[in-house]
Amino acid sequence: MSALRGSTGAAGGATTDRPDQPDRPALVLRGLAKSFVDVQAVDGVDLEVRQGEFVTLLGPSGSGKTTTLRMIAGFTRQSAGTIEIDGVDMTHVPPHRRDVGMIFQNYALFPHLTAAQNIAFPLEMRRATRSEIKRRVAEALALVKLEGLGSRYPRQLSGGQQQRIAFARAVVFHPRLLLMDEPLGALDKKLREALQLEVMHISRQLGATVIYVTHDQEEALVMSDRIAIFSRGRIEQLGRGEDLYDRPVSLFVADFIGESNILRGRFERDGEGGWLARGNLRWRVAAAQEDRAALSDGSAAAIVVRPERLRIVGLNDPAVAAPGVNAVEASVRDALYLGSIRKYELMLPDGQAATVRRQVGGGEREWQSGDRVGLIWAVNDAVLVADPNG
Ligand SMILES: Nc1ncnc2c1ncn2[C@@H]1O[C@H](COP(=O)(O)OP(=O)(O)O)[C@@H](O)[C@H]1O
Numbered sequence: 001m002s003a004l005r006g007s008t009g010a011a012g013g014a015t016t017d018r019p020d021q022p023d024r025p026a027l028v029l030r031g032l033a034k035s036f037v038d039v040q041a042v043d044g045v046d047l048e049v050r051q052g053e054f055v056t057l058l059g060p061s062g063s064g065k066t067t068t069l070r071m072i073a074g075f076t077r078q079s080a081g082t083i084e085i086d087g088v089d090m091t092h093v094p095p096h097r098r099d100v101g102m103i104f105q106n107y108a109l110f111p112h113l114t115a116a117q118n119i120a121f122p123l124e125m126r127r128a129t130r131s132e133i134k135r136r137v138a139e140a141l142a143l144v145k146l147e148g149l150g151s152r153y154p155r156q157l158s159g160g161q162q163q164r165i166a167f168a169r170a171v172v173f174h175p176r177l178l179l180m181d182e183p184l185g186a187l188d189k190k191l192r193e194a195l196q197l198e199v200m201h202i203s204r205q206l207g208a209t210v211i212y213v214t215h216d217q218e219e220a221l222v223m224s225d226r227i228a229i230f231s232r233g234r235i236e237q238l239g240r241g242e243d244l245y246d247r248p249v250s251l252f253v254a255d256f257i258g259e260s261n262i263l264r265g266r267f268e269r270d271g272e273g274g275w276l277a278r279g280n281l282r283w284r285v286a287a288a289q290e291d292r293a294a295l296s297d298g299s300a301a302a303i304v305v306r307p308e309r310l311r312i313v314g315l316n317d318p319a320v321a322a323p324g325v326n327a328v329e330a331s332v333r334d335a336l337y338l339g340s341i342r343k344y345e346l347m348l349p350d351g352q353a354a355t356v357r358r359q360v361g362g363g364e365r366e367w368q369s370g371d372r373v374g375l376i377w378a379v380n381d382a383v384l385v386a387d388p389n390g
């Protein structure tokens with residue numbers, strides 16, 4: 001029997017390849033951990049990924065993303081925990097039998113092989129026949145829109161073309177799981193953005209389950225069904241981009257995804273939620289927020305408000321005293337016009353800074369540097385989190 005799965009065209013073949021149990025997760029990690037001599041690189045990761053899902057591991061350098069990916073691929077042996085692919089425990093399965101395609105971080109193509117030979121490599125490892133190799137390499141080249149460049153050597157290709165070849169090589173045997181470690185990291189911004197969409201579309205077309213690694217939050221938001229925020233070898237939060245943006249569970253996540261205003265203080269509980277107090281400033285915290293954050297009375301906390309959720313009004317505007325609204329007096333330090341939005345940098349009375357983004361063309365009043373204003377936001381638009389450094 002051929003070691004290759006599927007036998008028809010690239011897209012059709014790959015999707016009909018799937019096992020008949022669509023509800024079974026494609027990948028399950030349980031308590032996955034890896035310690036090196038002096039460092040706990042991965043520290044108990046739990047993750048379930050659905051068939052055909054695109055999940056991104058997002059986190060700062062050194063947070064354990066690459067190590068997690070290498071354990072899934074089988075190149076690094078875990079210290080603890082389990083990895084299941086399509087319901088099968090992978091602990092004793094070597095990399096080439098895991099049916100996983102991988103694009104490595106900073107991993108170049110074989111320089112002495114042509115593009116077509118590079119793509120053929122995994123097929124040769126799997127002992128595919130000559131004719132099958134020929135057909136599949138042609139399909140893979142077409143998939144990444146590089147028909148006709150198969151006989152070029154890597155040095156004769158641009159950076160973007162080389163990444164496309166690396167992608168073709170990773171998917172040519174129709175792996176059930178596709179792992180990508182910062183594949184676009186070395187490319188300039190414009191090319192990176194174009195390839196983000198291309199990688200996303202081709203992965204969907206193939207029906208592949210993808211685990212993608214990046215430290216670029218925008219890339220993660222653009223490409224992913226769900227994002228796992230990594231910090232110190234753990235998943236700090238897992239969810240859709242919207243969930244992470246609107247309801248971060250910690251200051252770390254709030255800071256990592258998007259721009260945020262972080263107002264620090266002490267949490268004071270009362271019957272209907274509580275307050276965030278800082279000096280003589282006090283802001284209401286909704287009961288649902290308080291439940292979620294589960295902070296004890298008096299503990300160091302912060303509220304997070306996204307720049308587009310803040311509004312600037314005149315000091316005597318009735319909105320300042322409206323129910324369900326938090327307000328603070330502020331002065332406008334900078335008023336910046338950025339085309340589709342205006343960005344204001346404000347200073348609060350206690351020296352904290354705040355950033356406000358407003359859509360241009362909404363008929364809102366425009367503010368100038370030096371204006372004394374009211375800064376307001378809906379109580380429900382702020383998220384309460386613990387402040388570990390408070
Ligand atoms: N082979 C190794 N030997 C020792 N330490 C390692 C090894 N690989 C990774 N590490 C360490 O493990 C931690 C996580 O690394 P890594 O998984 O590469 O993070 P990321 O991909 O998120 O940048 C880092 O502190 C790194 O230095």
Ligand SMILES: [Mg+2]
Nearest residue numbers: 065066067105
């Ligand atoms: Mg890495």
